[in-house]
Amino acid sequence: MSAAERHVRAEAGAETIHVEGQICAVQEPERVEEQNANAGGQARSRGHEVRVTALRGGASSNGYYYNEAALRAIARLLEAAQAYVDHPRTAADSHVRSVRDIVGFYHSPTVVQGPEEPLGRVDATLHILDSAQWLWNTIHEACALGHPELIGLSIDIFGTWQPMETGNTEGKQGQRLKEVTSVMALNSCDIVTRPSAGGAFQHILQGETSMNETSMEIRNVELPANTPPTPAQDDGRVREQGATHRPATSVESGDTHVQADGSETATLLEEIRRERGQLLLERRLLEAERQGMPVAALALIRGHFTKRIFEEAELEREIEGTRRMLADLSGSGMIRGQGFERPQVGEQITEAEKLQAAFDGMFGLEVNTARLGNIRPFASIREAYARVTGDPAVSGASLRDPGLIRVDESAPIPRITEADTTTASFSYLLGTSMNKRLLKDYQAWPAEWQRFCTIVPIKDFKQQTRVRLGAFGSLSTVAEDTAYSTISLSDTAATYVPGKRGNLVTVSRETIINDDLMAIKQIPTKLAVAAAYTLAEFVYAFLSTNPNIYDGNALFTSGAPHNNLGSSNLSTAAMQLGVTAMREQTNMAGKRIGLRPKYLIVPAELEFTAMVATRSAGVPGSANNDINPMMGYVEVIVSPQLSSTTQWFFSADPNIVDTIEIGFVGGQVNPALFIQDMPLYGLNFTQDVVSYKVRHEYGGAVVDYRGLYRGI
Numbered sequence: 001m002s003a004a005e006r007h008v009r010a011e012a013g014a015e016t017i018h019v020e021g022q023i024c025a026v027q028e029p030e031r032v033e034e035q036n037a038n039a040g041g042q043a044r045s046r047g048h049e050v051r052v053t054a055l056r057g058g059a060s061s062n063g064y065y066y067n068e069a070a071l072r073a074i075a076r077l078l079e080a081a082q083a084y085v086d087h088p089r090t091a092a093d094s095h096v097r098s099v100r101d102i103v104g105f106y107h108s109p110t111v112v113q114g115p116e117e118p119l120g121r122v123d124a125t126l127h128i129l130d131s132a133q134w135l136w137n138t139i140h141e142a143c144a145l146g147h148p149e150l151i152g153l154s155i156d157i158f159g160t161w162q163p164m165e166t167g168n169t170e171g172k173q174g175q176r177l178k179e180v181t182s183v184m185a186l187n188s189c190d191i192v193t194r195p196s197a198g199g200a201f202q203h204i205l206q207g208e209t210s211m212n213e214t215s216m217e218i219r220n221v222e223l224p225a226n227t228p229p230t231p232a233q234d235d236g237r238v239r240e241q242g243a244t245h246r247p248a249t250s251v252e253s254g255d256t257h258v259q260a261d262g263s264e265t266a267t268l269l270e271e272i273r274r275e276r277g278q279l280l281l282e283r284r285l286l287e288a289e290r291q292g293m294p295v296a297a298l299a300l301i302r303g304h305f306t307k308r309i310f311e312e313a314e315l316e317r318e319i320e321g322t323r324r325m326l327a328d329l330s331g332s333g334m335i336r337g338q339g340f341e342r343p344q345v346g347e348q349i350t351e352a353e354k355l356q357a358a359f360d361g362m363f364g365l366e367v368n369t370a371r372l373g374n375i376r377p378f379a380s381i382r383e384a385y386a387r388v389t390g391d392p393a394v395s396g397a398s399l400r401d402p403g404l405i406r407v408d409e410s411a412p413i414p415r416i417t418e419a420d421t422t423t424a425s426f427s428y429l430l431g432t433s434m435n436k437r438l439l440k441d442y443q444a445w446p447a448e449w450q451r452f453c454t455i456v457p458i459k460d461f462k463q464q465t466r467v468r469l470g471a472f473g474s475l476s477t478v479a480e481d482t483a484y485s486t487i488s489l490s491d492t493a494a495t496y497v498p499g500k501r502g503n504l505v506t507v508s509r510e511t512i513i514n515d516d517l518m519a520i521k522q523i524p525t526k527l528a529v530a531a532a533y534t535l536a537e538f539v540y541a542f543l544s545t546n547p548n549i550y551d552g553n554a555l556f557t558s559g560a561p562h563n564n565l566g567s568s569n570l571s572t573a574a575m576q577l578g579v580t581a582m583r584e585q586t587n588m589a590g591k592r593i594g595l596r597p598k599y600l601i602v603p604a605e606l607e608f609t610a611m612v613a614t615r616s617a618g619v620p621g622s623a624n625n626d627i628n629p630m631m632g633y634v635e636v637i638v639s640p641q642l643s644s645t646t647q648w649f650f651s652a653d654p655n656i657v658d659t660i661e662i663g664f665v666g667g668q669v670n671p672a673l674f675i676q677d678m679p680l681y682g683l684n685f686t687q688d689v690v691s692y693k694v695r696h697e698y699g700g701a702v703v704d705y706r707g708l709y710r711g712i
Helices: 068-078 130-144 262-290 295-305 312-331 351-362 381-389 423-444 509-513 517-544 572-583 604-615 682-686
Strands: 007-012 015-020 023-027 031-035 042-045 048-056 064-066 082-085 102-112 121-128 152-163 178-192 200-206 210-213 237-241 248-253 256-260 415-417 453-458 464-469 491-496 499-508 599-603 635-639 649-651 660-665 672-676 689-702 708-710
Touching (some): 102 130, 262 295, 295 312, 491 660, 499 509, 499 517, 517 689
Antiparallel strands (some): 464 491, 672 689
16 A cells, blocks of 8 residues: 555545555444445444543542643544553553454544533544444443443543642542643543543444445545644545546645546545455454354454455355354364354453452462453562552653653653552452452461361350250159159350450551562461461360369369369370270260260370371280270371370360350451551551451350360
8 A cells, every 4th residue: 555545534425434554444423334336235334433521621539630731632642542441451551452452442532611611521432343332232221221420431641740739739539639731642541430530421423323325426525634643644644536527536745746536546445345344354253263263263264355355244154154164063072162052241341350360360369261361460569559559659651652752751651540440449459369368378277176166156246155954864754644753954054255366467658669579478378377376276275274164163174073184195095094084974964975086186296196096006015916996096186286295185076065166256267358448547648558457256165075085
């Protein structure tokens, strides 16, 4: 294509066509059906347009102040700007956006002023591509229901700002305003859920009306005077003029003037149709790839249609035929996972979900790639903070556009983003990932005490009472024609009051700027270990400290009333004495209940002694190699929280008899991490730190001594 053909704008009926470089974009106020003169068919192109407000003057909720000069600069940059869904995930993605996220482009931007808009606002027309039909459906339904505010627009620019010196210097949330003094580049104007600078959808310009075109006539069109030239226009502009009998094209490029006849116009229109076909081809192949069609099949289809003019119906037949062939091969067992049924379109993935996934990946957590795709984890805490907050003291951009003018080349250009993320969002996102890491590490920590204890949920911090009724003895013999005798049951009650345990952990601004990711990544792991160890110490203290229990006596006594304390070091013989003592335990009616131990609980110093005593076929040290009756009799639990090197314990199965009850407030077994995310209160305001609070609430008590035995 010649230099003069790099930018052509022609108007044919109600259709306006832009050609720039090798890409042809179609802007259609109405749906146009163009007759194909060669095949006699019809190739249809669809378009949806919405009038939108990209930005309102004045203060945004993020604390930036846009004056009239800033609005006009943004309006100039908005012409032909691409429209994406959500802001980029990371700062590195700001310059190169994925083609999967593009949904349209903007044109006809204007600055509107009036009595209600003294500072003005930037309005533009958003053209939505056919591939973003889901977005059009969302906008159409929101406008039809009278709720266009469900979605909005958010700008992302590079520029400079300064604190406001006069007038009202406080924004909507009490923060000092930062006046935008210059706009150097438009990074993007994206469609988001919660715009903070007034970006909104106004009304639908057109939807899907149709008209027939039997001929195409070139008319006089001239580019608007206020349209800024693009790089593709630097070497010339093209104006097309119509003639009475034969269309002609007048080309101006510097001092060159070329007069082209009707054949050149026909060649240009043919080139436009070819470019439109290639856009259609790539869009349909991208949709087929998302639906699971193999790359090899896509390459085959692309080879059939590349660099030639074709009808949309022909392309659809080719894709459908390929899909049916793959379905048949899948049914025969040659190819798996390529059924003919179309998968359901999944829900829209929000920017917050992508950011959270990047935070999770930074902490080594699993990310649902099947739903979210390949999310690149943040490489550093500095990158994460800069991406979410746009803090000019931390983030910055190195723009290589030679057209940008910077006064101080050594200073980074701050990034001004109107995304729905703030410093509080950073605290929340970081805290959520830290909490996930905390729970993962906590649950991975050994919790052997759960095997011999009972875990219950409790509602509040009030005293918990566990009433235990007495037992009946033998049933009385009832003689003929004699009344049954009445007996009563005694009861006992074990009580405890749950407590709260926790600490505050802070992440300072210095830690973020110094990019000390390893220090931050260790916080949830160390909190998990501390919470798990504290709970284990609480449980094993019931065994090692021999506290007084519900009946006013020590848990372990060598004689009455409990008869569950031995006097020998761990050995096979001592264990047999413990088994006999548990077998002899009686209920409140004095009847033996025949308990047997299931677990042998020992400190780390007695681990191997316990293994020898419970796994040897013969009695250890026996001269006659006697059979060891304790082999496999109990399961060994080793506790590092037991400090005595000689104490050992038996515990019955808690499903048969109660032993120790541990109650968690609200049923919250795991510790929880909470975030202090109010930027104007607490340490976040006074000391530039983000505070995290870990909390674990539980209590417990021995509810029956009969299921426990101590050896010495």
